[in-house]
Amino acid sequence: MTPAAELLREEILARGPISFARFMEVALYHPQHGYYRRSARHAPDPFGMHGDFYTAEQVQPVFGLLIAAETRALLRQLAPCEQFTVVELGAGRGEMAPFFQPWRYVPVDAGRGQMPDDFTGVVFANEFFDALPVHVVVRQGGGFAQSLVRCNGEEFEWTGGPPVEEAVGEHLTRYGAPREDGDRIEVNLDALSYLDRIHRSMRSGYLLAIDYGYTAREMVRFPAGTLMGYRRHQALDDVLTDPGLRDITAHVNFTALETHALSLGWEKVRFESMASLLLRAGEPDQFAEALGQSLLGAGTDSKEAVRRRLQLKTLLYGMGENFRALLLRVPAKK
Numbered sequence: 001m002t003p004a005a006e007l008l009r010e011e012i013l014a015r016g017p018i019s020f021a022r023f024m025e026v027a028l029y030h031p032q033h034g035y036y037r038r039s040a041r042h043a044p045d046p047f048g049m050h051g052d053f054y055t056a057e058q059v060q061p062v063f064g065l066l067i068a069a070e071t072r073a074l075l076r077q078l079a080p081c082e083q084f085t086v087v088e089l090g091a092g093r094g095e096m097a098p099f100f101q102p103w104r105y106v107p108v109d110a111g112r113g114q115m116p117d118d119f120t121g122v123v124f125a126n127e128f129f130d131a132l133p134v135h136v137v138v139r140q141g142g143g144f145a146q147s148l149v150r151c152n153g154e155e156f157e158w159t160g161g162p163p164v165e166e167a168v169g170e171h172l173t174r175y176g177a178p179r180e181d182g183d184r185i186e187v188n189l190d191a192l193s194y195l196d197r198i199h200r201s202m203r204s205g206y207l208l209a210i211d212y213g214y215t216a217r218e219m220v221r222f223p224a225g226t227l228m229g230y231r232r233h234q235a236l237d238d239v240l241t242d243p244g245l246r247d248i249t250a251h252v253n254f255t256a257l258e259t260h261a262l263s264l265g266w267e268k269v270r271f272e273s274m275a276s277l278l279l280r281a282g283e284p285d286q287f288a289e290a291l292g293q294s295l296l297g298a299g300t301d302s303k304e305a306v307r308r309r310l311q312l313k314t315l316l317y318g319m320g321e322n323f324r325a326l327l328l329r330v331p332a333k334k
């Protein structure tokens with residue numbers, strides 16, 4: 001058993017079946033044994049070719065240049081400020097740091113960094129919301145029950161739980177729920193708490209969130225839910241095996257993010273594919289400029305230029321249509 005599995009097993013034997021949110025919290029974020037927290041000495045880097053998955057942030061410098069161009073354009077829309085801040089939620093390996101240099105850059109990751117208390121600027125989050133612990137819910141006889149995790153020897157398995165707690169029930173009512181008996185869905189309460197946290201701290205600015213996800217209307221496409229494990233570039237349906245050794249994600253409910261943001265008084269600016277965000281890259285001339293810097297700057301025929309052209313292709317065609325980008329504006333507080 002993995003060390004995280006041993007901890008989870010002990011907890012289940014002592015207290016009974018646990019929520020999937022608790023399982024995911026330990027599997028990914030336990031300070032010593034969680035997938036994202038294991039010390040680099042004892043565990044391979046989860047990112048990149050030799051790890052378990054790629055994110056757009058590993059496609060550098062093209063991704064960084066285009067997101068920096070978009071950030072610059074957004075900051076131009078704000079009233080002048082002594083120091084603009086860019087907070088990155090789930091900064092991972094910090095690949096965006098060089099591109100956010102023109103501003104005060106605050107990387108925040110599990111156990112590292114903190115959102116400042118009072119700032120004006122942009123919060124950027126790439127594949128952050130889909131990594132937060134989620135509750136798993138199943139539709140049953142017209143109601144909604146929690147799906148819990150229990151032990152069977154050294155293995156973990158799903159088991160039916162009691163009716164969902166109030167906050168989860170409210171989430172289902174407001175932002176969409178499965179329609180057929182037996183259908184499953186994940187509920188991400190932490191995602192909404194993060195919007196509240198930004199709301200308390202940001203004087204004015206934007207949140208740009210890029211993630212896998214769906215809208216409430218698209219939910220019917222996922223009757224079995226969207227939980228997925230990743231190990232060595234393989235997507236796995238089984239998320240209960242080897243906790244601590246594989247990534248676990250759940251698609252983001254963008255309707256929930258957007259509706260909650262509007263209830264806080266924020267405004268929706270745009271919801272689009274990542275490809276369309278990158279093609280726009282700030283302002284009409286910015287894409288050409290960023291490309292000019294990245295391609296021509298490296299010499300049109302050089303190996304580097306070819307590499308960067310391939311990166312752009314990967315971002316636009318490989319990943320660009322699968323990922324969505326939600327841009328929300330936090331108006332200045334009165």
Ligand SMILES: C[S@@+](CC[C@H](N)C(=O)[O-])C[C@H]1O[C@@H](n2cnc3c(N)ncnc32)[C@H](O)[C@@H]1O
Nearest residue numbers: 036055057090091092108109110126127128131
């Ligand atoms: C899939 S990775 C994405 C990393 C990076 N943004 C990228 O695109 O390469 C998700 C990141 O979110 C971080 N994360 C998860 N929960 C967090 C939390 N509550 N606060 C800060 N970071 C968190 C994880 O540690 C991990 O580095």
